[in-house]
Amino acid sequence: MSTGTGGGFQDPPAEVLAEAAAAFGLLATPARLHIVWALAQGESDVTGLAERVGGTLPSVSQHLTKLKLAGLVRSRREGRRQVYLVDDPDVVTVVRLMVGQLAERASHPAQEPVRLRELGA
Numbered sequence: 354m355s356t357g358t359g360g361g362f363q364d365p366p367a368e369v370l371a372e373a374a375a376a377f378g379l380l381a382t383p384a385r386l387h388i389v390w391a392l393a394q395g396e397s398d399v400t401g402l403a404e405r406v407g408g409t410l411p412s413v414s415q416h417l418t419k420l421k422l423a424g425l426v427r428s429r430r431e432g433r434r435q436v437y438l439v440d441d442p443d444v445v446t447v448v449r450l451m452v453g454q455l456a457e458r459a460s461h462p463a464q465e466p467v468r469l470r471e472l473g474a
Contacts, residue, residue: 379423380448384408385416390452392426393445396438 365373380386387406391397397405403413417437420426427440439445 376423376425376444379419379425380444382416384412385420386448386452388413388416388420389425389439389444389448392437392439393448396436398431398434398436402437 380389384406388402391402391405399410399414399417402408402417403410406413408416417426417428421428421437425439425441425444426437428435428437430436
């Protein structure tokens with residue numbers, strides 16, 4: 354690994370960068386990001402998620418399948434329902450930080466925006 358110029362941090366291996374890019378790529382659609390945001394607040398079944406994010410059952414189900422295959426969410430059976438939850442607490446942290454920060458900026462548009470760097474990210 355080589356040392357980057359940004360404060361002495363070492364560059365991550367290419368495999369780690371590829372994995373991170375794939376995870377961010379999955380979250381790059383508003384629908385999937387909304388689903389992960391909703392699941393970060395608590396577990397839900399497909400019907401509840403579809404109502405919350407304003408999607409159809411088939412489309413939310415497809416998004417959940419992709420998120421599940423990537424290891425970002427998991428499911429468990431609860432009676433006849435399949436209940437989904439975020440499988441990676443670090444993903445919850447990243448999503449809450451990014452969406453929360455952008456929501457804060459949107460609620461105070463006249464103020465100088467707070468940069469993520471200032472939050473210790």
